[in-house]
Each structure stands twice: as C-alpha cells, then as structure tokens.
Amino acid sequence: MKKIPGVIDARLNFGASKITIRGKSPSRAELNKLGAFDGIRVEEGETEGPAPWYRERQVVFTGSAFLLIVLALISGWTGMSAPVTVILYLAATVLGGWETAKKGLPGIWKFRFDMNALMTVAVSGALAIGYWEEAAVVAFLFGVSETLQAYTTAKARRSLKSLVEWAPRSATVRRGDRERHIPVEEVQIGDIMIVKPGEKLAMDGVVTAGRSAVNQAAITGESIPVAVEPDSEVYAGSINEEGALEVRVTKRAEDTTLARIITLVEDAQEQRAPSQAFVDRFAKVYTPAIMLLAAGMALVPPLLFGTPWISSVYEALALLIVACPCALVVSTPVAIVSAIGNAAHNGVLIKGGLHLENMGALKAIAFDKTGTLTRGEPEVTEIRLFREKRKEEALALAAALEARSEHPLARAIVRYAKELGVAVKEACEFEAKPGRGARAMVEGRPLWIGSPRLFEEMDAPMEAVRPVLKELQDQGKTAVLLGCPEQVLALFAVADAVRDTSRQAIAELERVGVDKTVMLTGDNEATARVIAQAVGMKEYRAELLPEDKVEAVKELRKADRRIGMVGDGINDAPAMAVATTGIAMGGAGTDTALETADIVLMADDLTKLPFTVRLSRAALRVIKQNITFSLLTKFAAVYLVFPGWLTLWLAIFADMGAALLVTLNSLRLIRIQP
Incomplete structure (x- = not known):
C-alpha cells in the first residue's frame, strides 16, 4: 500500500482490524487486489459484519479435508486400490493446507520463516x-x-467492536422550526438535538431543556443513571431513560468522548507491551535456528552415519512442527487485547500494553487530595473578620479576586457569594500565584488572597490569625486569607468532604498488594493529617507546591522504582508525567485527562483503581503463564524428537494444544469484574 502513488503513509492496527491511510486513498478495488493473495478484504466505513462461521473459507476447506481423510481411511480399510487412497489423502492435504501454504510460500521465498512457512515445509x-x-x-x-x-x-476483539457499534449513526436535530433525522457526520456544533426517552444520545453536548436520568455506562462504566437538567453535560452513547431532552451539540462526531475512547482503545491494542516485544525478538532468532537444526537432523545422520534418509527427514519434519512458535507468538497479544477491552467496558481506559504491565507491577501509589480523595467541591463553612466590619463586604472582595481563578477553593468562595446574593466586585490586573493564591486590584487598592504561606512570605502581621488557623486546621478545614502585606482582613474556612469510596478504595489497594499509598497535597499539615486518617492512609505530605509534588514523586520512584500518581489530569499533570503510571480521575468531562494520563478512570469512582490493579496483575500472570507454558512445551517436545519418540501426529497435537490453551487462558481476563 505504501508504494501506491499518492499514499504518504499506511498503518495497520491488527487489534482493531483497521487500516488508516494518509494521503490519496486508493480505491477499494485496488486495496482488495493487494490483499487478494492473503484473502484480506477491505471495507470502507461501516461493514456488514462477518459471515456466519460455518461459511468462512477456512472452515469449509478444513471440514472438506476432514471428510476426505475419513474417506481415505475407509478406502484403506476396505482394501480399495492404493492410488485411490493416496489421491484422497492428497486432496485432503491440499484443502487443509491451502490457506497455510498461501501465507507460507511467500515467507519461504523471502527467507522469512514464520509459523506458516514451517508448516508448509x-x-x-x-x-x-x-x-x-x-x-x-x-x-x-x-x-x-x-x-x-x-x-x-x-x-477478544469483540469487546472493542461492541464499543464501536454502541455509537448511534444518526440524530434528530431541530433547524429552524423543522426537526430532521440526519447522519451524525452532518450534525454541526451548535445544533439542537432532540432526544426522546429510551433513545441514545448521538453527540456530546449540554442540556438546554428538559430533565431526565441518563445511563452513561458506555462512557464511565457506571450503570446507575445520572440525573441531568439544563446546563448538565451529556455524552454520545449515553441512554436517555426518562424525560425528553433538548441538547446543544458541543463536539463533532469524530471528537465526541465515545469516539475518542474508541480511538484510544484501538491505539492501545496496537501498542506492543514489553513482554510482546521480547517474544517477537525471541521468535526472530528462534525460528531460523529451528530451521537450521531441522536441516542438520535431516542431512547429517544419513551423510555421516549412514542412517536411513526416510527416518532422518521424518524426525526433522516432526521437529519443525513441534518447534513452531504458534503458542509463543499468540501468548501476549490476546491477553493484552482481552484485558484492555474488559477495562474499557468497565469505564477504565488503559492506553497500551506497556501501561497495563506497569500498572500490574506498581508497589506504591500517590494521590492528590482535592478532587481525588475528596469530592473536589469544597464549601465555605465560616468567615472570621480581622479588619473588615461586615462579612458581606469581605466576601465581595474575596469573590472579586477568586472569580478569575479555576482552583476548587476559589470556586467555593464565588459559589458561596452567589448563594448569599452578594454582588461580586470588579477586579483588574489579576495575577495568579501558582500553589499560593492570587493578587489583583479591587476598588483601586491591591489585595491578595491565598494560603497562610503566601502571607507568611509577605511578612504580614499574623499574631491574631495563628490561633484561629490552628483551631480550624485541627478540624481538618482549609484556611484562605484575604488582605495585603500590611494586614489580614478576613479568613475563610473551607472544608472539602471525603469521597464515600476513598476509604474502601485504599483498603482494597492494600488487599490486592499495593504496599504503599501516599497523599500529596498543597494543604496544611493538620488538614492533611485529618483527611489521611479519614481515608485510612498512613503516609502523607503536606504544603506542597506543584513543583514539590514532582520532586516527591521522583523521590518515591527512587525508593519504590515503580509508582503511580492519581490526580485530576490538569493541576497534577507534571507529577503524573514523572510517575511510572499517570492515572487521571473523571476523564469523561476532561479532555486534558484523556490526553495526559496513561490510565483514565472515566467516572469519579476510586473503587475502579483496585479493579484496574487486579486486572493488570492478572494480565501479567497470564502472560507469564503463557510464555512459560509455551517454552516448556516446545523444549519437552524437541527433547522427544532425538530418541525418535515424537511422531508427526503427536507434534501437531502438541503444537495445536499449546496454542489453544494459551489463547483460552488469555480469554479468562474478560471475566474479571470490579
């Protein structure tokens, strides 16, 4: 394909049965002509689906070969002429080995000795x-x-295929005063999509009218419907279970969360895991070595020791068959495809075999606090005044500063001001202080808002503030100060509730063999201690700036070699990048999480983390079992060749049995559930 004029690049994704062409696309007839020798057919876009198994050419040929072998055996037992029996066996050989020879002969001519080449010889x-x-x-x-x-x-591939088929092909949109049913490719951003009860959402968007419960299992793996109302975000592939909805489309069909999940899973299945790379390297050396050994077995004994040619060639052929690395080659990819597909169905995106294996080998996992172990929706619980006379005035000033910030604590203060009906003042010359707070001009005067550390660094007078700080911190609350270098005006106490699933997830991680869990937070020591105790975590590090989190992860990685970092995919991206495995929470609504993390938990559900560790460790065990079993079977069978105990029949049974057993062993990974 790459040699066709106009084609810049062509990429085959075996796991997804998908070819991607960059440049001028050849016609379907041209592609099918290229694939004709190997029986490969290319369908553009949506396919009709595979033919029934009993109509596949391989099945028909293999079944016909079986019937001919039976007829040949009957012919021999009934004493028919030898030529008739031989012709029946020859016909059975041609039909049974036709597909193998078609793939094996080109390999022999090009000195690429794969399984099909060995069998053909x-x-x-x-x-x-x-x-x-x-x-x-x-x-x-x-x-x-x-x-x-x-x-x-x-x-094993079917789990991915069902994801692809889950996406609706058409949508009902209102344009003007008319409703039209059109293909999803024609839906434009800004269109109003009409979704009736029981229908799937075809596009990502924001609800503009209606209330309902939406089942987002295809995206997040959570089967419990989520209540939606105007301004709620919804995703393609979700099922509208109750009321009618009007949804403003926010993403094109190819950019929806479901489309990106499918692309990421397809790419993940294409990436080779370290164990698979080892198997491929091993097979490249092993197969030619077996060919040379078989040639030596066929030639050396007759030429040097006068052994009969027939018996030497027969033993060499038995060696070729039994040494065929079928089981070894399929030992890893089927396990990886099964595990990644299962994870995707349960709302966990694993972006490749490398990350699957790394996750299974983790001994330590670090967690961000806000939005990961806690709900990420802190609330203002009280306001303490030091200079301002009215709480509403202090709140108006604080909200003016925080309105420009995306930090969860800032959003809590702005939300609290709106709830109390306080008018938010205008701020200008806004400047963020990462990990500390922010500064701006409000009503002509410079004001700072942020952590106690920010005010300590400015040498602000803190004598009256410190007792209040200690009292609040002992309660596990976070203090946000408002003021300037000359004075602290007010203190806002903010509390963030621990997620219901956090304690359970930490306990389960310990049960599945994660030795160390650590909380990394920018919050104060006392609050960090309270939250760590609440979730059952023994180790925590507090008052960390973003760069401090990076250093903490590097330090933990040196001690434990492999460490995971769980965060929200945005603020914690640097720390996630230096960890062995970056794990993002709540990726369904966050493009950054889908892009930056190695593993994405699509729902805000930490209990999916122990499931992912169990699945990854099971995949590692299965891969090791498969490789070990494949190699032991081969070495045992090769050993039996030399005394002449191995027949061609036994050789093919050993080879076929090993390949089937490792494949079936890999399919067990599909059954692991949260």
Missing part, C-alpha cells in the same frame, strides 16, 4: 517422503488450530 516434506496420511492429518489439524485461534481472537 513440514507438509511438503511429508509428501516428498511418501507419508501421505501424516501430511493430510498435519494440514487438517493446523487448519483446525488456525480456525479456533481466529475464533478466540475475534472473541
């Missing part, structure tokens, strides 16, 4: 020395093996 060799029965049975059994592997691999 073995069957051809058996025919050459007159072992018609063995050649037919080997071709048939390898055909059975290929059919079963294709079926089980397709089953």
Whole structure:
C-alpha cells in the first residue's frame, strides 16, 4: 500500500482490524487486489459484519479435508486400490493446507520463516517422503488450530467492536422550526438535538431543556443513571431513560468522548507491551535456528552415519512442527487485547500494553487530595473578620479576586457569594500565584488572597490569625486569607468532604498488594493529617507546591522504582508525567485527562483503581503463564524428537494444544469484574 502513488503513509492496527491511510486513498478495488493473495478484504466505513462461521473459507476447506481423510481411511480399510487412497489423502492435504501454504510460500521465498512457512515445509516434506496420511492429518489439524485461534481472537476483539457499534449513526436535530433525522457526520456544533426517552444520545453536548436520568455506562462504566437538567453535560452513547431532552451539540462526531475512547482503545491494542516485544525478538532468532537444526537432523545422520534418509527427514519434519512458535507468538497479544477491552467496558481506559504491565507491577501509589480523595467541591463553612466590619463586604472582595481563578477553593468562595446574593466586585490586573493564591486590584487598592504561606512570605502581621488557623486546621478545614502585606482582613474556612469510596478504595489497594499509598497535597499539615486518617492512609505530605509534588514523586520512584500518581489530569499533570503510571480521575468531562494520563478512570469512582490493579496483575500472570507454558512445551517436545519418540501426529497435537490453551487462558481476563 505504501508504494501506491499518492499514499504518504499506511498503518495497520491488527487489534482493531483497521487500516488508516494518509494521503490519496486508493480505491477499494485496488486495496482488495493487494490483499487478494492473503484473502484480506477491505471495507470502507461501516461493514456488514462477518459471515456466519460455518461459511468462512477456512472452515469449509478444513471440514472438506476432514471428510476426505475419513474417506481415505475407509478406502484403506476396505482394501480399495492404493492410488485411490493416496489421491484422497492428497486432496485432503491440499484443502487443509491451502490457506497455510498461501501465507507460507511467500515467507519461504523471502527467507522469512514464520509459523506458516514451517508448516508448509513440514507438509511438503511429508509428501516428498511418501507419508501421505501424516501430511493430510498435519494440514487438517493446523487448519483446525488456525480456525479456533481466529475464533478466540475475534472473541477478544469483540469487546472493542461492541464499543464501536454502541455509537448511534444518526440524530434528530431541530433547524429552524423543522426537526430532521440526519447522519451524525452532518450534525454541526451548535445544533439542537432532540432526544426522546429510551433513545441514545448521538453527540456530546449540554442540556438546554428538559430533565431526565441518563445511563452513561458506555462512557464511565457506571450503570446507575445520572440525573441531568439544563446546563448538565451529556455524552454520545449515553441512554436517555426518562424525560425528553433538548441538547446543544458541543463536539463533532469524530471528537465526541465515545469516539475518542474508541480511538484510544484501538491505539492501545496496537501498542506492543514489553513482554510482546521480547517474544517477537525471541521468535526472530528462534525460528531460523529451528530451521537450521531441522536441516542438520535431516542431512547429517544419513551423510555421516549412514542412517536411513526416510527416518532422518521424518524426525526433522516432526521437529519443525513441534518447534513452531504458534503458542509463543499468540501468548501476549490476546491477553493484552482481552484485558484492555474488559477495562474499557468497565469505564477504565488503559492506553497500551506497556501501561497495563506497569500498572500490574506498581508497589506504591500517590494521590492528590482535592478532587481525588475528596469530592473536589469544597464549601465555605465560616468567615472570621480581622479588619473588615461586615462579612458581606469581605466576601465581595474575596469573590472579586477568586472569580478569575479555576482552583476548587476559589470556586467555593464565588459559589458561596452567589448563594448569599452578594454582588461580586470588579477586579483588574489579576495575577495568579501558582500553589499560593492570587493578587489583583479591587476598588483601586491591591489585595491578595491565598494560603497562610503566601502571607507568611509577605511578612504580614499574623499574631491574631495563628490561633484561629490552628483551631480550624485541627478540624481538618482549609484556611484562605484575604488582605495585603500590611494586614489580614478576613479568613475563610473551607472544608472539602471525603469521597464515600476513598476509604474502601485504599483498603482494597492494600488487599490486592499495593504496599504503599501516599497523599500529596498543597494543604496544611493538620488538614492533611485529618483527611489521611479519614481515608485510612498512613503516609502523607503536606504544603506542597506543584513543583514539590514532582520532586516527591521522583523521590518515591527512587525508593519504590515503580509508582503511580492519581490526580485530576490538569493541576497534577507534571507529577503524573514523572510517575511510572499517570492515572487521571473523571476523564469523561476532561479532555486534558484523556490526553495526559496513561490510565483514565472515566467516572469519579476510586473503587475502579483496585479493579484496574487486579486486572493488570492478572494480565501479567497470564502472560507469564503463557510464555512459560509455551517454552516448556516446545523444549519437552524437541527433547522427544532425538530418541525418535515424537511422531508427526503427536507434534501437531502438541503444537495445536499449546496454542489453544494459551489463547483460552488469555480469554479468562474478560471475566474479571470490579
């Protein structure tokens, strides 16, 4: 494909059965002509779906080969002429080995000795020395093996395919005074989408009218419907369960959260895990070495020791079959596809085999506090005055400063002012102080708002403030000060409730084998201690600036080698980047989380974290079991070749059995649930 004029690049994603072409796209007929030799058919866009399994060419040929072998056996038992029996075996060999030979012959000509090449040589060799029965049975059994592997691999892929099929193909939109049912590709940003009860949402958007409960399981993995009302954000693929909704479209079809999830999962399945890279490197050396060893077994004993040619060639062919690395090659990819697909269905995005393996090997996990262990929606609980005479005046000044900030504490103060009906004043010359607070001009005077640390650094008078600070901090509340270098005007006490799932998640992480959990927060020591105790965490680090969190993660990584960092994907992006694995919370509403993190928990549900660790560790175990079993089977069978105990029949059974067992073992990962 890359040689076609106009094609800049072409990329094959095996896990998603998808080809992406950059540049001038060739016609479907051209692509199908290129894939004809290997029986590959390309469909553009939406496909009709696979043919029934019994109509697949591989199945038809393999079934026909079986019938011919049965007829050949009956022919031999009933004493029919030998040529008839031989012709039946030859026909069975051709039908059973046709697909294998089509893939194997080009490999032999190009000196690329893969599984199909080894099988082609073995069957051809058996025919050459007159072992018609063995050649037919080997071709048939390898055909059975290929059919079963294709079926089980397709089953592993099906979890991704069901995600793709979940997205609606059309939407009802109102344009002017008319409602039109149109393909999602024609829906534009700003269109008003009409969603009736029981319908799927076709696009991401914001509710403009109506109230309902929306099932977002396809996005977040949570089956409990979420209540939505005007100004609520909703996602494509969600199901509207109750009332009719009008939704203003905010993203094009290819940019919806569901579309991006599908793309990320497809790319994740394409990326090779370290163990898979090891298997590929091993197979590149192993297969040619087996070819040379088989050639030596066939040639050396007859030439040097006078051993009969027939027996030497037969043993060499048995070695070729049994040493075929089928099981080894499929040992890792099927496990990774199964695990990543299962995670996606449960609202966890794992962006590749590397991150899957890293997650399974984590011994320590660090957590941000606000929005991760706590709800991230702090509330103002009280206001203490030091210079201002009225709380409303202090609140108006504070809200003027915080209206420009996106920090959760800032939003809490602005929300509190609105709830009390306090008019927010105008601020200008706003300047953020990352990790400390902010400064601006309000009513012609410079004001600062932020942490006690900010005011300590400015040498503001703190004598009257410190006793109040200690009292609030002992209660687990965060203090936000308002004032200037000359004086502190007011103190706002803010509390953030711990998530209901935090304590359960920390306890489960300890049960699944995570040795250390650490909380990293910019909050004060006393508040950090209260929250850590509330969630059952033994270690915490307080009063950290963003750069301090990065250093803390680096330090923990040195001690524990592999560490995960859980944050909201925005403020904690630097710390997540230096961790072995960055884990973002609540990615359904955050583009940054989808982009920056290695693993994304689509819902704000920390209990998905222990599930992800369990799934990743199970995947690691399965991969190790598969590789170990594959290698032991091969070495044991190769050992049996030398005394002459291994027949072609036993060789193909050993090879096929090992490949099927590792595939079925990998499929167990689909059954792991939160």
